[in-house]
Structures are given as C-alpha cells and as structure tokens.
Amino acid sequence: MQASQVQPPPEVEARETLRDASERLLAGLGALDLDDLRGSRAQVDRARSILRDAITRLNGSFEQLAHDTDQQRKQVGALISDMSGELAGNDEENSINVQWFVSQTSTLLGSFADLVTHFSKQSVGIAYKIDDMTDQMKAIFRLIEQVDAIAEDTNILAINAALEAVRAGDKGKGFGVVASEVRVLSRKTKVLNDSIVEHMKDAERSILSVRDAVGLMASHDMTMALSAKADVDTMMEKLDGMQQNVEFTLGQMEMFTSRVEESAAEAIRSLQFEDLVTQVLQNVDERFARVESAFLSIRAAAEDDGVSADARLRGVRAAIDEYETACHEAKQPAVEQTTMDEGEVTFF
C-alpha cells in the first residue's frame, strides 16, 4: 500500500482484501494435508493388531497353564490316594504298597513266634511223657533184678538139694535128678533175664535218643525272631514318618496347584480388557474417519474449479456443518463402558 498512489474507495479496498483473504483461505483448505491424520489412523490400527496378537498368545498360555496344572493336580491326587494305602479298593493285586507289605511281614513274624511257642509246648510235653516212660523202665529194671535174685536163690537151693540127695545115697537119686533140673531151670531163667535186660537197655537208649531229638525240636533261639521283629518295627516307624512327610508335601503341592489354577483363571478373566481397549481404539478410529471425511469434503469444496469464491466458501461451510451434524449424531448414544474393576468411564 503506497501512499503516493491513488487511493481506491475504502469499501472497494476492504472487499479486495476480503477476497484475497478468502482466496488464500480456500487455497489453503484445498491443499489440506491428510498424511498425519492417515498416519495416526494406521498407528491406531497397528496398536489394535499388536494388542489382539498379544492377547491371543496370553490367552493360549494361560489356558495351557490351567490345563497343565489340572493334570498335575490329578496326578498328585492319584499319588496321595496311592500313598494313603487305599488297598481295600478294587485292584489290590496291582497295587504295590510298602506299608501293607511291612504289616504283613509283622503279622507273619507274630504267627511264626506263635507257631514256635506252640510247637515247643508240644515237644516239651512229649519229652515229659518220655521221661515218664524211662521212669517206668527203671522200675522194670528193678523188678528184673529181683527176678535175677530169685533165680540165684533157686540155684543155691538146687545145689543144696543136690548135696542132700548125694548124702541120702541110692534113695536120694531121684531127688538129685530133680535138683539138677531145677538148677538148669534157674540158669535158663538167668539167661532169659539177661536177654530181657539187654533188649530193655536197647529200648532205653532209643527212647533217650528220641527225647534228645524232641529236646532239639523244642529248643529254638528266639533272638533271631526278636531282632527281625525289632527291624520290622523300626521300618514301620520310619515308613510312618516318611508317609506323613510325603502326604504333607503332596497336600502342600495340591494347595499350590489349586492356587496356580485360580491365578490362571483370574488372568484369563482379566484378559477380557482386550474388548474394552479394542472398543476404545475403534472409537478413536471412527473419530479419525469422521475428521478425515470432513477434511476431504472441505478440500473438495475449496478446490478452484471456476466456481466463485463465495460459492466455494458456502461449500466449505456446508462441509463443516455436515461434520458437526455427524459428530452430534455419533454423540447421541454415548459409548458408555464399564472398566475392568473400577467405576464407570464414559468415552466421548
């Protein structure tokens, strides 16, 4: 604006200025750059896809975790029932239970001790019967000795009779024959007696050897059974302790497994935040889309295509109005979303 030139009337000058400004504004609007906006939309889209991928993987991991811990809990449960020695159940033959085995051994040892004791009682009883028998035999030996003495006396009597017979001369001849027969009889008796004694002594020796054999049968050292029983008792105690320990540990394991399961379930529930975030991102994208569409309409209206600046400005105005209406409509059913665990947040 040079002061030296002819000054146009102020209204014309103002109109000129306004037209210049309008043209500049329209040119600016026509050249609107949408790269940033489109870049932002692409970023939002990318965020959505990253989130979706991550959530899918996390879900998979937690579900696997829940599945694995469930398996683990089942196995621990099976182990606990095995350890508890639930043998009364169905597959007794297949179950290997150390405690059952040890208690069977203990029972067996008890029966063994009972058997040995009972057997010893019987054997000692037999030994006493044999003792009675040998006492009887001793009595018989004494009787045989008496028979022996009688035979000896008979012999002496016969000798005396023979002497008397000789002294009687011819008249005693017959008597002498009888006396000598009596001597023969007494000698035969002696021989018979000796033979009886011999046989009796054989029998006595046999009976005594039977008694010794019965004595051996009755005599069992109980120390072996004692030490075996002590071993079994110790083993039982140790097993008890071990079992309690294992049961406690397994119980703990079961508890921890349950906790892991709960945590995994909680984590899976928590992953539902994906829906919320996706909705938010969706909303952001919709807004971007509206802005982009408005920018495109404004740019199209502002483009110099031979239409008057006035008409183009009206076109721009209409595009802005259209955008505002669209925003207003979109706002009507305001997107309300509850957060994961806090109060309400309204996205606008």
Add this chain to the structure above:
Amino acid sequence: MSIECVRREASPPEVEIRVSGRFDFSMHRTFRDVWQKARGVDTCIIDMRETTYIDSSALGMLLLLREDYQRVVIRNCPSTVMKVFSIAKFETLFDFA
C-alpha cells in the same frame, strides 16, 4: 543254672520258683519235678531276676506249668527275657509283676 523252690503257707498258700542262669531244655526235668512236687496250691510265682537267657523250650515249659495252676505270676523279669515273652504274647496268658 539252678532252680530253687519255696512253698509259703500264707493265705492263700503259694509256691515260688526261682530260675537262675540259662532257662532252656536242659532244665526241663528239674523244672517239672519242682513244680509237680509243689502242686496243690493255686498260685505259682516264677522269679526270673537271675535268669540270663530263655529259649522256646522255656516258653513251652511255662505253658505246661500254667495248666497245673490257677494263676501264674512272672516277676523280676530282665528286659531281654521280657522281649521274648512279648514276641510270644505272654502278657495275655500270665500276670507280670
């Protein structure tokens, strides 16, 4: 090893048999002679304070003795001997004092 026997004319009368040393089959004869001579009383006391060892034949002898008395008390039992009585479950058959 030896066996001593005392008969006490208390009321009721009782007989006490004291077994010393090893109580095994070698004692079976003497042991029975002693308990049978003392028969006729209800209570028999076996004192084992001097007993160093028992085997199964001693258990058999005691079981046979028990058939001749109403009540048999075993007393002053050393722990090694007591273990043998335990394994044979003698606590249920005899009185221990």
